[in-house]
Amino acid sequence: MESDFLVIGSGIAGLSFALKCAELGSVVMVTKKRDVDTATNLAQGGIAAVLEQEDSVESHVEDTLVSGDGLCDEEVVRLVVENGAARVRELVDLGVYFVKDGATSSGFSLGREGGHSHRRVAHSYDLTGREIERALLEKARANKNITLLEEHIAVDLLVLPGGLGAWDGNKGERCVGAYVMGDDGVDAYCAKVTALCSGGAGKVYLYTTNPDIATGDGMAMAFRAGAEMQNMEFVQFHPTCLYHPQEKNFLISEAVRGEGGILVGADGLPFMEKYDPRKDLATRDTVARAIDKELKETGADCVFLDITHLDAEYVKKRFPTIYKRCLLRGIDITKQHIPVVPAAHYMCGGVKTDMQGRTSIPGLIALGETSCTGLHGGNRLASNSLLEAVVFADRAAQYCRSVWPSLKMIGLPVVDEWHSGEARKLGEEILINHNWDMIRRTMWNYVGIVRSQKRLKLAEKRMISIYKEIDQHYRDYIITPNMVELRNIALIALLIIQSAMQRRESRGLHYVVDFPNKSKEIRQTCFSKKKDADKWEIELIVEKSK
Ligand code: SIN
Secondary structure, three states, X not given: OEEEEEEEOOOHHHHHHHHHHOOOOOEEEXXXXXXXXXXXXHOOOOEEOOOOOOOOHHHHHHHHHHHHOOOOOHHHHHHHHHHHHHHHHHHHHOOOOOOEOOOOOOOEOEEOOOOOOOOOEEOOOOOHHHHHHHHHHHHHHXXXXXXXXXXXXXXXXXXXXXXXXXXXXXXXXXEEEEEEEEOOEEEEEEEEEEEEOOOOOHHHOOOEOOOOOOOOHHHHHHHHOOOOEEOOOOEEEEEXXXXXXXXXXXXXXXXXXXXXXXEEOOOOOEOHHHOOOOHHHOOHHHHHHHHHHHHHHHOOOOEEEEOOOOOHHHHHHHOHHHHHHHHHOOXXXXXXXXXXXXXXXXXXXXXXXXXXXXXXXXXXXXXXXXEEOOOOOXXXXXXXXXXXXHHHHHHHHHHHHHXXXXXXXXXXXXXXXXXOOOOEOOOOOHHHHHHHHHHHHHHHHHOOOEEOHHHHHHHHHHHHHHHHHHHHHHHHEOOOHHHHHHHHHHHHHHXXXXXXXXXXXXXXXXXXXXXXXXXXXXXOOEEEEOOOOOXXXXXXXXXXXX
C-alpha cells in the first residue's frame, strides 16, 4: 500500500489532518476497529475557545497556564488559544452543529467547566464528540483522495536510514510509513508523511473513561522507533465517572458541575470547599485528589454528584445522554444523586512535537492525545483537548503544504516485507488476558492518583517482568491485534512508571507522598529510547530540563 500521507487513527485529529492533506495528495487512514470507535466519539463536554466579547485570549491563556501548573509552553498555549475561534468556525463550516443561544454575542451556547474563568465551551449538549466525529467522517468518506481502512492495526513504524532522500534537509533516519495488520496479515504501508493520531492510553488503568481502543499504540510505536517523549507521568483522572456495576467507562461530564452540580458524600454534604476555594469547579487534579481522599477516609466506594436542585426539564435538555443512561441504570438524576468515582481519562504527556506537530523523527507527525505539544503542561484544562487536536492538525497540514512542492516529486522506497519467521500460533489466549489484567490492576493500585516512591518501585519491578514475557510472546508467536495492544500497553505502563520515578516533586497531576511540594526547578521529563538498548529492556535517558 502506498500513499502520500498515512494517518493512523480516525478521531478528530486524524480526520482534520486527513481532510486538509487530501487537498494535496492521496491519504490512507487506518483505524483498528470501526471508524467511529474513537475517544472523540465519547467526548461529552465540548471545545474551549474564546468566542464571546466578554472573554479574552489573555484569560483563556491564563486559565490554561494555571491548570498546567508551571509546565505549559506559553508560546504554544498562545498559539492554540489565538487560533481557537477560527477552528471552531471551520468545524461549523464542515457541518458540525454546536448549540446556539440567541442571547450571546457569538450566537453559541457556551458551557463552563473546571478551571475556566469564563463560559467558553462550545458544545452539542453532551454529545459534542459524537457530533464532531459524525460531520468529519461524513466528509472523509465522501473524499475520493481518502482511503479509510477499518479493522487495520498499525504494528510498528517503518524507519529507514536516509529513507526518501533529504527533501527537507534531514539526511538521517526518516519515517516512511508503518507495518499494518489487516485481514490478510501484516503489510508495509509506505507514505511520505506518517501521522500518529491514535489517541491516548486510558486502558493502561483498570478504571477509565476511555474506549477500548485507547491502548497507547501511537506513543508506543513512536518510542520504539526512537522518538522523543515528554511528561508521561501526567495522567489525568476525570473526577466523575459513573459508578455502577453494569457500566464500564461512562463519563458524567464536567459540564454538569459547570451548570451547578455539587459533589457530596454519602451523608449528602458537600466537601469540595474543604479543598479549594473554587470548590466543585477547581481544576481536575485537585478535584480528583479530593475525591480520592474522601474515599480513603470514609471507606466509601463512591461519592455523589447532586444536580437535583436544577430545573428538571433543563437538566433533561442540557444532558440528554447522561439523563437517559443514568435512568437506564435506575438513577433519575433530576431526583437522585449520581454515584461517581475518578477514572483515568487523558494522557497529558506523549510524543514530543514542535509547533507544527512534527516529532523528533523526520516524516513523523503526532497529533491529539498521542502528542505532547506543550499545551497541557502538568494538567490539561477541561475541553482544551479537542481544541489542541484541530489547531495542531491545521498547523501540521500547513507545514505539509509548505513542503509539498519538493515532497510531491519524491518516490517511495522499497521496504522489507514483514517476516513471521518461525513464529507459531499462540493458542492460549489466557496468557494474554492474564497480563492485561495484571498491568491494569498494578497501575490502578500502585501508579494512581496518589503515588509513593515505594509503590512506583514495586510497580516498575513487576512491569519489567511482564513486559519481558510479553515481548517474548511477540517474538515466538504469530501476532494478533490483542497481542499488539498488550505489548503497547505494557510499554506505556512502564514509561509512565519510570517517568513518575524521575519527578521527585508533586506538581499538577503527579502527586507523590514522599515529595509533597513543588520543586523550585521547572522541569519537563523528556526521554527517548537508548539506541543500543537491549530489545526488551527500557532505558530512559532524561535529555533535557527546562
Ligand atoms: C467532560 O465532559 O467532562 C470531558 C471534557 C474533557 O475531558 O475535556
